Amino acid sequence: MNTRRWIPVAVGVALILIAPLMRSVCYVVTERELAVLLQFGQPVASRTEPGLYFKLPFIQEVLRLPKTLQVWHGTHESEKLVDVPTADGKKVEVTVWAVWRISDPVQFVRTLRTVPNAESRVKEFVRSMARDTITTNNLAEIVRSTNRKMTYTLGLPPEMVAAATAAATGPAGDAKSASSLDQAIPDFVVPPEAREPIHLGRTKIMDAIRLDAQHGLAQDGKNDAQIQGRGRGIELVDVGLSRIEFVPQVREAAFDRAVSLMEAIAAKTIAEGQQRKQEILNRTQAEVQKIEGEGKQEANILKGKADADIIDAYAKAIRETGEFYTFVRTLEAYKEALKGDTRLILTTDSSLLRMIKSLDPPGPRPTPGPTADAPSRTAASLSAGK
Template identity: 35%
Template sequence: MNKILRMLAVVILVAVGVTVWDGFFILPEGRQAVITQFGAPVGEPVREAGLKFKTPFIQVVQYFDKRVLIWDGDPNQIPTNDKTFVYMDNTARWRIADPLRFLQAVGTEQRANSLLNDIIAGTVRDLVNKNDLIEIIRSSDWSPEFMAATVQSRDMIVPPKVGRDKISGMVLAEASKVTPQYGIELLDVMLKRVNYIESVRLRVYDRMISERKRIAAEKRSTGEGRKAEILGRVDRELQEITSSARREATEIRGQADAEAAKIYAQAYSGHGEFYAFLKSLESYRQILSQNTSLVLNTDSDLLKYLERQHLSK
């Protein structure tokens, strides 16, 4: 009897140990779980973290992430509506909103990424095909006034009708119609990078170089015109200043000559003999030198003061 009781106690302890070892599980923070029994889901998904119980050995716990996950697609070559081929590199944020449906429809995060690649890449391709390149590379708040400081020619500024951010919103809206059936909630989609393919990129670079050369030539032409205008204005102002200075000099010289003539007239009228004597001395200074020989008539006015000087001696 005691042996039977000991055997029964051992069986009970083993059962309790097995139950504790495989019957309880801990659900960490940021995780959610679905309990399956023979491959079929049992009950509601477990979302709250903590110590949980399941039937040992019969039931299995499938864990899924509850946090926001990142999908990063491969760059794809896509033609725009205006027949320009571009590489589109997209990214998105998503999370498992319904783990039970996710388990039944998808199963793993790797398959979910592959599924999102088909859904999002296809939606992006459709919308890029329907829009011109300008709508893909410029945001909806882009305007001539906003970008005037960075664009050389305002004639080149063409505001977009939709814009990159609104196209991203349209991709999110279209893709979000499909993902709920897989237990996935799509939070946002972004066009991470847009780039030309190699052949188009070379043509764009050539066009950019030509445009910069055109702008440079326009600036040089404007500078030359401005230079000619400044030089013309400087030359005109110089001629005006020179003419004004000459006129003023002529006026001053005329006034001085008039004043001198007036003084001479006053001196001549008051002291005629002395004035005649001074003028004769000035004439002597201009005519006579050490090697000068003069032949004068006896009644010459120039000889008059010389005779007086000779007679006085």
Template identity: 30%
Template sequence: MKKAPALIILAFVAFVGISSSLFVVNEAEQAIVTQFGKPVGDVKGPGLHVKIPVIQEVKRFEKRIMKWDSDPNQIPTKDKRFIWVDTTARWRIVDPLLFYKTVATEIGAQSRLDDIIDSVVRDAVSGRLLAELVRGSDYQSPRGPGEKEVFEIEGEVVSESELVGREEILDSLLGKARASTPEYGIELIDVQIKRINYVDQVLTRVYERMINERNQVAAEYRSEGEGEKAEILGKMERELKQINSEAYRLALEIRGKADAEAAGIYATAYSRDKEFYSFLRTLESYKKVIGKNGRLVIGTDSPFYKYLQDVK
């Protein structure tokens, strides 16, 4: 009976020793074993593993792909355009032992990537035109056939055909940055530029230039509209004059025909009874000449007085 507590204590110590000597690494992790703070081995595969209790410890690291983001940097391009460049990258730990020896933690790795990628991005941006940074390799110019955009840098003319696309710049950038990461046990998978924008001073000038360009386009449209308006009004005025002329001609023809018919009627009436016709015409003349409360002064020998003289 006295041996029972001792056995229990011994079993408990054995259990603690065995449990402290075992550790599990899951599929998303990789680990290294350190002894008194110095790495003595790495564990890349998932599963159950053994270490020496108390004197050995396990350092775990991510096996999955991780993301790196930089703060936006103000960088001048080759054509002296100051822009904000916001960059991102994806990376992973491929050698945990070397990773622990060189940068120790993910925070240390992020800091080292800051130095590597920011330097490479700054060199890439400052050595290229802004047009190259924003255009893809499949960019098609909106200009007509035979018209090419020409860039001038410090008196040197650069043709549009000499420019490279954004994809080529990023591939070159990734290659240069990737060459510096294996020494830290890191694999750099991808580097991308998330956003490019002008700095505030340049952005204001760009907006002003865009407004001026839009105003020029609007002025061209207004000028074309005024020209079409003048053409339409001129055409309308010509058609109106033509209509008026045609109406005036028809009116003259109708009036001429009417006058001819009236003259024919007058001639027929005159040929039937000349004296009666003369009498009617004279009465019409009296009516037109002598108005209401009017007076007519004529000589007694005037032919116009003939029928008044005969009245008794």
């Protein structure tokens, strides 16, 4: 009875003691790993497939390596290719990238040992081959892949290209030579690199860089007779250029040229706008003056007709009521002339007293005083208001 109680305890103790031993004997390789079996620090076997494997405890150890593709991107300032001259004398800065993987784990451990060392070798070969290849080709070959027709750049309107093309054509529309046309089109409309014929192109140049770097990496990593002819155990999958730009001095000069061009375009646009504005104002002013002149002419015609109608009405009224009108006007004249304290001395033949003289006397009355010839010698003395 007591023996049965101790059996599970013994099994548990045995498992606890065997577990560390099993970990030192067994190991697992996943789908994303490569394993190299090291014996006294030297690689003796590799495991490239996932599964459970065994090793000698305390003598052998497992070095795990990545099975996935490794990407190196030279975005760091120290990894960029600076001041790289092209075959046509242009200096550029180039950012290179590369994709590689471990193809032979044992040879990889013998020659490179670690992934950072492998990445350093890939960077070294790729940068070197890229520099050598770029210096032997023109800038147009590096940035372009086909001879397709390039359009305008910098967001310039198509009419600028049309204007530049028209400047290179004759008055009859006959095109000039190709060199004259190229000189007429501004560099910022169609860059000179866009006019050069492409013989290789960027794709073929990248393939050449990749092949040269692959060949260099495939050479013997060490002068050991046991590993000669096996390379470094890595494979370069692909290379490319993520960025190509001019050196800072050239960029600043190009930017200044772009600013000058934009300012010239702006000045031309403003001048055309001002001219168009003045034309509109002149046309509007002419229309306003024309409308005002026609209005004044029509107003004068209407006013003349109204004055004529008024004069005609006055004349008609005068013809119909001439004597009464003259009588009223004469009374108004008397009222204005004989008011206040003004004293007038008039003769009997004065025109102002014509109406009074034409009135019939109210009746005979005695005339004391003077003789019959007195009227011819007597002056009429009238006092205003009496």
